[in-house]
Amino acid sequence: MSSTADTATDPVPAAADDPDRLWTVEEHLADILAKIRPLEPIELQLPDAQGCVLVEDVTVPAALPPFDNSSMDGYAVRTADVEGATEEFPAVLAVVGDIAAGSAGAAVTVGPGEAARIMTGAPLPAGAEAVVPVEWTDGGAGAGPAIAMDAHSKVPERSGGEVRVHRPVAARAHVRARGSDACTGELALAAGTVLGPAQIGLLAAIGRATVLVRPRPRVVVMSTGSELVQPGEELAPGRIHDSNSFVLSACARDAGAIAYRVGAVDDDAEVLRATLEDQLIRADAVVTSGGVSVGAYDVVKETLSGLAGEEGSVSFRRLAMQPGKPQGFGRIGPDRVPLFALPGNPVSCYVSFELFVRPAVRALMGLPPVDRTTVRAVCTDAVASSPQGRRQFLRARYEPGEGTVSLVGGAGSHLVKALAQADALVVVPEETTSVPAGAEVDVVLLG
Numbered sequence: 001m002s003s004t005a006d007t008a009t010d011p012v013p014a015a016a017d018d019p020d021r022l023w024t025v026e027e028h029l030a031d032i033l034a035k036i037r038p039l040e041p042i043e044l045q046l047p048d049a050q051g052c053v054l055v056e057d058v059t060v061p062a063a064l065p066p067f068d069n070s071s072m073d074g075y076a077v078r079t080a081d082v083e084g085a086t087e088e089f090p091a092v093l094a095v096v097g098d099i100a101a102g103s104a105g106a107a108v109t110v111g112p113g114e115a116a117r118i119m120t121g122a123p124l125p126a127g128a129e130a131v132v133p134v135e136w137t138d139g140g141a142g143a144g145p146a147i148a149m150d151a152h153s154k155v156p157e158r159s160g161g162e163v164r165v166h167r168p169v170a171a172r173a174h175v176r177a178r179g180s181d182a183c184t185g186e187l188a189l190a191a192g193t194v195l196g197p198a199q200i201g202l203l204a205a206i207g208r209a210t211v212l213v214r215p216r217p218r219v220v221v222m223s224t225g226s227e228l229v230q231p232g233e234e235l236a237p238g239r240i241h242d243s244n245s246f247v248l249s250a251c252a253r254d255a256g257a258i259a260y261r262v263g264a265v266d267d268d269a270e271v272l273r274a275t276l277e278d279q280l281i282r283a284d285a286v287v288t289s290g291g292v293s294v295g296a297y298d299v300v301k302e303t304l305s306g307l308a309g310e311e312g313s314v315s316f317r318r319l320a321m322q323p324g325k326p327q328g329f330g331r332i333g334p335d336r337v338p339l340f341a342l343p344g345n346p347v348s349c350y351v352s353f354e355l356f357v358r359p360a361v362r363a364l365m366g367l368p369p370v371d372r373t374t375v376r377a378v379c380t381d382a383v384a385s386s387p388q389g390r391r392q393f394l395r396a397r398y399e400p401g402e403g404t405v406s407l408v409g410g411a412g413s414h415l416v417k418a419l420a421q422a423d424a425l426v427v428v429p430e431e432t433t434s435v436p437a438g439a440e441v442d443v444v445l446l447g
């Protein structure tokens with residue numbers, strides 16, 4: 001089946017724990033997703049369930065709307081009474097009641113030659129067959145003052161007022177029939193539905209206060225690095241502000257998670273270990289930044305690669321991508337909480353979250369892991385050199401109208417300003433080492 005040439009270019013299959021193995025982006029993601037289970041469902045209040053996946057079939061407990069009601073402000077009438085009505089020869093009806101939304105309705109009965117003033121959403125009174133919009137009448141000008149009545153079923157006095165109706169109306173016109181939206185017992189929302197605003201609205205309309213959903217994962221975010229200072233604090237020589245913990249928390253929230261930002265931890269194995277232990281109690285996932293390369297103070301790698309037994313295990317590996325080559329992933333603690341150890345360079349950190357943590361957060365929620373759209377676009381800039389054997393992700397701005405994409409900043413993974421100007425990533429494949437201006441490229445749109 002395979003030619004000699006094919007065999008020659010096939011990478012040698014390497015064991016998962018081979019430290020020299022270069023993992024592809026797909027292999028690393030597949031390894032992560034294979035180790036992630038969706039969170040156990042819980043009952044949540046409607047406002048907290050937004051964006052979550054429903055895990056029960058929700059049926060309609062009672063007809064929606066629950067009663068026949070008016071879709072217009074107007075007059076509830078019997079159709080025979082307004083047959084043939086015109087501007088010149090209006091039907092003159094006695095106004096026998098005033099029905100507001102929220103009134104029980106049963107208090108008013110419309111008999112022959114009668115009409116009841118009715119508001120949008122108010123129950124159609126007995127005897128009435130249709131509603132004449134107020135615009136087709138004299139507005140009840142001759143009807144005297146609106147009949148004072150309690151919105152709840154006090155019998156209105158006969159006002160003695162009249163209304164002139166200028167047009168006939170068909171039976172059921174301007175009436176929203178009981179059950180016309182949803183019938184009792186009908187499926188309102190199927191298990192698996194993602195609850196957006198309209199779905200939350202439907203649940204509320206049928207009277208549900210809580211629903212069974214997969215919750216938002218609680219993602220604990222911490223950066224590591226003794227050089228890090230929190231924003232708002234003075235920088236001492238050699239120090240920089242911690243931006244990663246903010247980026248990662250924002251990314252986590254954007255992916256649907258509840259983010260707990262711990263801030264920055266010094267490059268000290270004991271402090272890191274103790275902080276992780278403290279944080280595990282509230283974590284469905286942990287994301288760290290920094291300390292995963294081969295430098296002298298790369299404590300994340302040092303601390304987590306030696307875990308065993310109850311402590312879990314974290315693998316550190318090299319990926320065939322740029323930025324983001326060093327990555328750690330594993331599960332820690334007795335509950336085997338997924339942990340992502342991302343590289344510290346801000347752009348590497350961001351791209352790594354986008355490619356690996358975002359899908360994992362979605363998998364924890366029971367959502368399809370990969371949700372970003374990839375499009376083809378003409379790249380207005382040349383990529384002079386791209387590393388051979390690595391998939392490169394370059395920051396870019398996409399112009400949907402033109403179908404073009406332009407690079408912002410260079411390949412440097414410290415360029416946070418350019419990252420903030422980008423709304424897409426241009427993907428340069430592993431075996432492509434340069435791209436001429438005007439060539440078509442794959443573009444991942446960043447939502």
Ligand code: AMP
Nearest residue numbers: 223225242243244245290291343344345
């Ligand atoms: P590391 O992966 O820890 O070796 O860090 C790589 C580079 O990213 C270094 O220049 C760090 O100073 C920088 N860096 C690490 N963590 C952060 C952070 N939280 N915010 C901003 N820059 C960082």
Ligand code: MG
Nearest residue numbers: 225290291344
């Ligand atoms: Mg560091």
